[in-house]
Amino acid sequence: MAKPDSIIPLLARTDLFRGWDTAHLTACAAAFRAIEFAKGEMLFSRGDVGNRLYLIAEGRVRVAVVTEEGRELSFRHATAGSLVGEIAALDGGPRSADAVALSPVLAYSLERNALNELCATHPAVSTALVVYLCRRIRDTSNQLEAIVFHPIEVRLARFLLVALGDRKAEAGKRIPLELGFSQSELAQLLGASRPKVNAALGLLENMDAIKRTIDRIFCDPAKLAQITQGDDV
16 A cells, blocks of 8 residues: 555646545545556556556656557656556556656556546545547647647657746756657657657757757747748748
């Protein structure tokens, strides 16, 4: 069992549980169970029975689909504060994607029966889930739109802006960003090949929106934002 004191701060950071009062967070925390995964271990595979969801506490998880031809498309990387497997846990259907640990992962699992009980006893959980899932649908729609309609440099600029979050650049300075994964992983997230992503990185660098070192990318948020709007820089 997870200790409520250790999981409550994590729950409070998530999109689903952010803003909840202490009573609701405590009730939810008590239902979670700690679980660890080694690097390369599957949390679940596409087609598995969806009997639990996972809240990531440490590490990185790739959520992706693989075609019969072996082509892979990553939907997202889940890190601390992210939920994984919530759709199948809600409807009891099969998993719609694979989830694999890209690093050692500490997660908290919530069984489907426990989730249903929380929804029954705490109506706020059901309401929050609806809002959360609607947000996820919007994000997925935006991701698909970007892949279909926008060139790779625009998709890359958008991705970097999301990765920067609310961080602000000091006047005349760029923001350092450590992606924490390979260029091949980045290509999968953007729905492109590795050579195309490398070329896009070079283009953004030529446009003075980023500067690259061996382990970091230094970003100019204002110029990245201009690129996402299709403006000349």
